[in-house]
Amino acid sequence: MRVAVDWFALTPVLAPALGALLVLVIDAISPRARMPHLGVALVALGAGVAVAGYGATRAEPLRSLCLEAPEGACLYAADRMAGVLQMCALVAAAVVLLMLVGDTWRTGAGDPLRGGPAVSAALVLAATAGATAVVAAQDLGTWLVGLELATLPMIALVALAARREALHGALTLLVTSVLSFALLALGVALWVIATGSSTFATSGLRDAWRVPEERLVLVAAVLVLLAGLGFKLSLVPFHAWTPTTYAGAAVPITLALATVSKIAALGALVTVVRALSSVVQAPSATGVVVALAGLALISMLLGNLIALRQVDPVRLLAWSAVGQAGWVVLPLVALTPAGTVAAAGYLAAYVIATAVAFIVVHLVHGPVGAGVPGRARELSHTAGLARNHLVLGSLLILALLSLAGLPPGVIGLVAKIAALQPVATPDLWPVAALAVVGAVLGVAVYLRWVTMLLAAGRSGGPLQRMPGSRLALLIGGVALVVTSVLPALVFR
Amino acid sequence: MIEDSVSLHLPIVATILIPFAAALLGLAAARRSIVKDITVIAGFLAVVSAAYRLVTISEPATGSGVPVLTVSSGIPEIALGEVTIPFDLAVGSRTALISLVVAVVTLAVLAFATWYLAEDDRLGVFLATVSLFAAAMQLVVHSGDLVLTLVGWEVMGYCSYLLIGHWSRSGRARRAAYKSFIVTRLADVGFVLGVVILASGARSTGYTEVVTHWSANTGAALTLAISLLVIAVLGKSAQFPFQDWLADAMAGPTPASALIHAATMVAAGTVVLAQLRLLLALAPAAQWLLAVSVAVTMILGAVLAIGQSDLKTLLAWSTVSQVAVMLAPLALVADLEGSAAALFHMYSHALFKALLFLTIGWLSLSIHSTLAARLQGTAGRRLSQAAVVIGFAALAGLPLVVGGWSKELVVATVAGAGAGARGGLLLVALLVTVVLTALYATRAALILVRPGQQKADEDLTTGELRAVVATRAALKEAQHKLDAAPFTPRAVIVLLTVATAFGGIVLLAFEDLLGVPAHVSVLWLTVTLVLALAGIALAWVLSKDGDLALRLGSRQPLWDQGFQADRAYLALVATPVLAAARAVRALDTQVVDAPVRALARQAVRLSDRAGDAQTSRPLTAAALVGIGLVVLLALGVVITLGGGA
Incomplete structure (x- = not known):
């Protein structure tokens, strides 16, 4: 069997993977090097962004790893939506690395993670390669491998902060992720049993759906996969690791968890849902719809409800991530192609806004070296930020308003409307109604913080020199402002 | 004539735009002395423009009625859905006449104010506001479109608020300004609603279209619309039950009072109703409303004027009464003759009331008071005596001066309209008012002209003696200052005195301007003369021992308070409205918001619990x-x- 490989199309996956390898090689040659790692990683990510961006502008998907006829399926296909998600993941990884490694450039600050820049860079790049792979994966093998590649380095990155809370968080993450892997493997097995195929291709799926017994197995497969992915997306009740791990990890790693991991998980879920939506007619997949809707709504309501009273900004963002995960899954409930596009768009908007919020929190709180017990973070430390540090304050406000879905955070508003549109149908209106309640709760969560930022406060201290984070804020801030002015860049 | 209907009539537009431009320029240069020249020159140009038009009016006026040309204002016509707004102006001999009167009075007020308010740091703003006020009145006078009328009407309301509250450092002036604004706004609701009804029926806001449509569609809708317009007119003209704001408005500078009373604000209602007379005639219920209100107002105003301790407030109440007289013929016969009588009286009133206000302002400037007791005998010089005597003679309606002719025409028109309950009511009210008006006019004239009572000094205590000496010194100084008054105010007073003395005869000579042949009815001339003389004689007798208002004794403050109308306003309108507002607020916070607040509390509680549990x-x-x-x-x-x- 011959496989046609288009290496160019694979760049978004291969570039970070090769970058990780190169970083390790450099480290072996010159153990004291620091900035070369960052340079190599940024070049690799930049190459990936360029190709992913090219793919996002094309009408036809970028395909690779194509099998010969008669099957003719391609194991890798990145359409427009996948391109946007890959770009988000790659840029987010660059932001994470800038914060991890860049902050130590000529500042004398200690490394935030054990193992130094080489380990950090290699792990982040590996996780990113996994995320970009899973987004475009069309067969179960690549899908599963990519997903795990995106997850496992994260556990190490959380643990490398070498603080008590970090280890605690890493342990929780590990336990949950092992369980989740088991579920995913089970789900994949069930899928193969039901469809007789190891790809997400529609032919076998359609046959399976016609036979009631196989349909049952297929539904079970989807539900088990959903449970496994729910962990990665932080959907209630698979969310319990989220606040612990988010709060325990170094802030850049939390940012990676909230962006790169999320993109991998959603890419995986979208692949499953898209495959299912292409064959589902009558009888409709009510079981899947109810499961998706239930997970989305419970996450949305519970996440925002608990976020309402948090005092640690990172914990608040963690619970808000739970709530936002509900919003990401919401449009998928409709089981339509338009719904998957809306979900991807919502995730992109969320990633941009939450990245800006984490960067600002990191800048205000200052760097923490590996193994050093972290200072307590409190929302009140950011009080009055908009008055004392205009740029930081206004970017954080814009990010929070975008998460809440209020102007001038137009991108968040458009995302919420796009997410509600697929479920605003005669059958699904109760879902939309409950989602509106969740949106109102979310507004309360974020406005609480916004009022603190605008009030008089004592956040007037000078900021520490963190060149990498500042550059990261520039990237995130530009992305946030540009997409708020031109939401059509994400939603077309 | 048809060809003209689309063309732009430059002198008319200029008459409106010149004061408007002066207002804008004046506001821009409010802090510089040039503002005086700008506004006064613009006022003069407006007079020239209005006079030019009056001279060049060519149509024969008698016979078929008042020809009215419709001309474009220069603003393009707008079609809003089903309603067209043509923005037309209407031109006729009457509008030209009224426009000239407005322009003359405005110029007089502007010129007088530059002297009267010379020490005021906000003189520039005052002059600009006066100009804007005049522009708005000119717009109402020339309007051929309900929307333009509404614009002018509202701008006047706002300007009167500014002028009454000009001395905004005084709490009394502020309250008076608020009061006038709120009372007239309340009535203006009627104007807006009336315009909406009229326009929605006629599918246009042009007068011609509105009159054509509603003449063919009389009924409840028309009656309602006209009644609402009448309510607005009652508010603007300070007629019962809206009468009380005008007396309070005396807290403003005297030139502002002259403008508001003589030619603009309170007279605007007469102009609008005269323009819409054809529709008014078709709505007898609205005419009844107007008739009852003016009958009550003319007597109430005259009675209140008799007992005022302040001569400026006396003039205010006389305005209330005289505007009622002006509106009386419209309430009875809303045709060509009725409106001619109304406009003639408006013309007269504008001249003599401007004269009286400016004279009182002139006399009171150095005394810093308009109290009757302080003004006693201040009109000692020839010019001031002539102004006072001629002005009050016109007010009393004596023949030969301007007020006599117009009052006789009003009485004759009302009497000649035939019997009927409405006619009888108005005729009786008018005749009673003639007596009362002559009474208080004589009282005021006697106060000003007759020297103060020379009491024997030895009867006085030392303190009283000192006060009397001080008063005499002040009087002497006032006389000195009056003599020192420069040319401008003297020229203004002279001009207005001459106009008051001969204006009636002049207008009768050019009777075509009013559109009807002036008929001097010997019978009613005699009756009004006899009644007026009776009033004068009564006043003379009662004033033998000094000001006749002193005879009211301890009840006199009731007159100064306008028979407690202010309290009635508070009790009947302000208190219920505030109570309703509080009720709505309570409803909002305690009923409408309550579930929302409860929900928020529950969300926070749940959040705390869930946070603990996780x-x-x-x-x-x-x-x-x-x-x-x-x-x-x-x-x-x-x-x-x-x-x-």
């Missing part, structure tokens, strides 16, 4: 994953089986 142990997380999986699977499989079966 633990971070790895095993808990794993357990939750297991539970989630079981529930998810059970749910999905059961539903799928159920659906498949």
Whole structure:
């Protein structure tokens, strides 16, 4: 069997993977090097962004790893939506690395993670390669491998902060992720049993759906996969690791968890849902719809409800991530192609806004070296930020308003409307109604913080020199402002 | 004539735009002395423009009625859905006449104010506001479109608020300004609603279209619309029950009072109703409303004027009464003759009331008071005596001066309109008012002209003696200052005195301007003369021992308070409205908002509980994953089986 490989199309996956390898090689040659790692990683990510961006502008998907006829399926296909998600993941990884490694450039600050820049860079790049792979994966093998590649380095990155809370968080993450892997493997097995195929291709799926017994197995497969992915997306009740791990990890790693991991998980879920939506007619997949809707709504309501009273900004963002995960899954409930596009768009908007919020929190709180017990973070430390540090304050406000879905955070508003549109149908209106309640709760969560930022406060201290984070804020801030002015860049 | 209907009539537009431009320029240069020249020159140009038009009016006026040309204002016509707004102006000999009077009075007020308010740091703003006020009045006078009328009407209301509250450092002036604004605004609601009804029926706001449509569609809608317009007119003209704001408005500078009373604000209602007379005639119920209100107002105003301790407030109440007289013929015969009588009286009133206000201002400037007791005998010089005597003679309606002719025409028109309850009511009210007006006019003239009572000094205590000496010194100084008054105010007073003395005869000579032949009715001339003389004689007798208002004794403050109308306003309108507002607020915060607040409280409580409950142990997380999986699977499989079966 011959496989046609288009290496160019694979760049978004291969570039970070090769970058990780190169970083390790450099480290072996010159153990004291620091900035070369960052340079190599940024070049690799930049190459990936360029190709992913090219793919996002094309009408036809970028395909690779194509099998010969008669099957003719391609194991890798990145359409427009996948391109946007890959770009988000790659840029987010660059932001994470800038914060991890860049902050130590000529500042004398200690490394935030054990193992130094080489380990950090290699792990982040590996996780990113996994995320970009899973987004475009069309067969179960690549899908599963990519997903795990995106997850496992994260556990190490959380643990490398070498603080008590970090280890605690890493342990929780590990336990949950092992369980989740088991579920995913089970789900994949069930899928193969039901469809007789190891790809997400529609032919076998359609046959399976016609036979009631196989349909049952297929539904079970989807539900088990959903449970496994729910962990990665932080959907209630698979969310319990989220606040612990988010709060325990170094802030850049939390940012990676909230962006790169999320993109991998959603890419995986979208692949499953898209495959299912292409064959589902009558009888409709009510079981899947109810499961998706239930997970989305419970996450949305519970996440925002608990976020309402948090005092640690990172914990608040963690619970808000739970709530936002509900919003990401919401449009998928409709089981339509338009719904998957809306979900991807919502995730992109969320990633941009939450990245800006984490960067600002990191800048205000200052760097923490590996193994050093972290200072307590409190929302009140950011009080009055908009008055004392205009740029930081206004970017954080814009990010929070975008998460809440209020102007001038137009991108968040458009995302919420796009997410509600697929479920605003005669059958699904109760879902939309409950989602509106969740949106109102979310507004309360974020406005609480916004009022603190605008009030008089004592956040007037000078900021520490963190060149990498500042550059990261520039990237995130530009992305946030540009997409708020031109939401059509994400939603077309 | 048809060709003209689309063309732009430059002198008319200029008459409106010149004061408007002066207002804008004046506001821009309000702090510089040039503002005086700008506004006064613009006022002069407006007079020239209005006079030019009056001279060049060519149509024969008698016979078929008042020809009215419709000309474009220069603003393009707008079609808003089903309603067209043509923005037309209407031109006729009457509008030209009224426009000239407005322009002359405005110029007089502007010129007088530059002297009267010379020390005022906000003189520039005052002059600009006066110009804007005049522009708005000119717009109402020339308007051929309900929307333009509404614009002018509202701008006048706002300007009167500014002028009355000019001395905004005084609490009394502020309250008076608020009061006038709120009372007239309340009535203006009627104007807006009336315009909406009229326009929605006629599908246009042009007068011609509105009159054509509603003449063919009389009925309840027309009656309602005209009644609403009449209510607005009653508010603007300070007629019962809206009468009380005008007396309070005396807290403003005297030139502002002259403008508001003589030619603009309170007279605007007469102009509008005269323009819409054809529709008014078709709505007898609205005419009844107007008739009852003016009958009550003319007597009430005259009675209140008799007892005022302040001569400026006396003039205010006389305005209230005289505007009622002006509106009386419209309430009875809203045709060409009725409106001619109304406009003639408006013309007269504008001249003599401007004269009286400016004279009182002139006399009171150095005394800093308009109290009757302080003004006693201040009109000692020839010019001031002539102004006072001629002005009050006109007010009393004596023949030969301007007020006599117009009052006789009003009485004759009302009497000649035939019997009927409405006619009888108005005629009786008018005749009573003639007596009362002559009475208080004589009282005021006597106060000003007759020297103060020379009491024997030895009867006085030392303190009283000192006060009397001080008063005499002040009087002497005032006389000195009056003599020192420069040319401008003297020229203004002279001009207005001459106009008051001969204006009536002049107008009768050019009777075509009013559109009807002036008929001097010997019978009613005699009756009014006799009644007026009776009033004068009565006043003379009562004033033998000094000011006749002193005879009211301890009840006199009731007159100064306008018979407690202010209290009635507070009790009947302000208190219920405020109570309703409080009730609405309570409803909003305690009923409408209550569930929302409760929900918010519950959300916070739930949040606290859930936050406590969530633990971070790895095993808990794993357990939750297991539970989630079981529930998810059970749910999905059961539903799928159920659906498949």
